[in-house]
Amino acid sequence: MNVIDFKISYETYEHINELSAQDRALCIKAEEALKTSYSPYSKFKVGTAIQLADGEVILGSNQENVAYPSGLCAERVALFSIGSAKPFAVVTTMAITAHTENFDIKKPVTSCGACLQVMAEFEQKQKSPIAVIFYCLNGQIIKVSGVRSLLPFVFVEDRLAGSL
Template structure:
């Protein structure tokens, strides 16, 4: 038997005010994206802002459907938009935030496994990591350099890539 251990690393800031001006702005952009959330069932709004190398900022929010599997998380809405319309403009950073009137959110909300897998694929596609800011409104901010810290066992199968 061989024992393996995985450690993650991220920086925690007590509030958004401790971030750089650029990161504060990206978190504010994610917060503004909450307005377009369609979440009548869970009442849990998620907003995302993605900053591209060109300076373009993409906004997205979660989109629910009465048939729950038919909805989509804010992160994937943003990243699929990037892949379809901006794939030649690398992602520099991504801020994620959430809000609900149903209960207090006291720490950053983390992305689900499906979103983390898509984030990992985007990093692979652009051949560089992205900064990820998980922003709790009126609370702490967790900052990661790349998705590896969040999902160390992302699925990549090189044999699926066909060459001609």
Template sequence: MNTQDFTISYETYDCIEELSELDKMLCEKAVEALATAHSPYSKFSVGTAVLLADNQIVLGSNQENVAYPSGLCAERVALFTIGANYQHGSIKMMAITAHTDNFKITSPVTSCGACLQVMIEAEKRQSSPIEVLFYCIDGKILKVKSIKSLLPFGFVEDRLGDN
């Protein structure tokens, strides 16, 4: 038996003013995406902004449905929009934020496992890392340089594409 360890490297920022102009702009776009969230059941809105290599920005927001499994998270809405409309669009980075009137969010909200799986496949498909900013409005920000650091054992099976 061998025991293996891995560490996750990430950056933390105390407020949006500490970010680069590009990072700050992308976080602000994620906040804009909150306006299109459809979250009448959870009252928990999530917004995502994705920066493509050609500097286009694609927004996504969570879309709930009364049949709960039928809804979709903001990250997947944005990534599936890119897949459907920007097939050759390479993703540079993403910013994700959340808001609710029910309580104060005091730390960055991170992506669910299903979103991480979709994110890691997008990273694999383009063969380059995707930076992610998890932005707590009026609070801290976490920044990772690659989805792989968030889901080191993500499901990837290269043979499924071979026929």
């Protein structure tokens, strides 16, 4: 038997003003994306802003449906939009935030496993990491330099892509 330790490094910030100007702007765009959230059931709005290598920013918000499995998280809404409209675009950074009237969100909301897998697929496809900023409105911020830090055992199967 082998025991292997796994360690990740991440940055924390107590306020948005501690971020670089570019990261701060992306967080503000993620806040803007909250306005398009369709979340009449959970009342839990999630917004994401994605910075592309060419400077363009793409927004996404969660979209619910009364048949819950039919909804989609903000991260996947934005990433799938990029995948269909700009299949060769390179994603450099994602900012994700959340808001609800039902309670105070006191720490950053992180992505679900399905979103992490899609984010990891984008990293794999573009062969470069995606920085991820989890932005708590009026609270702490967490930044990781790549999705592999969040999903170390990402499902990657090169043989499915015909690389045998």
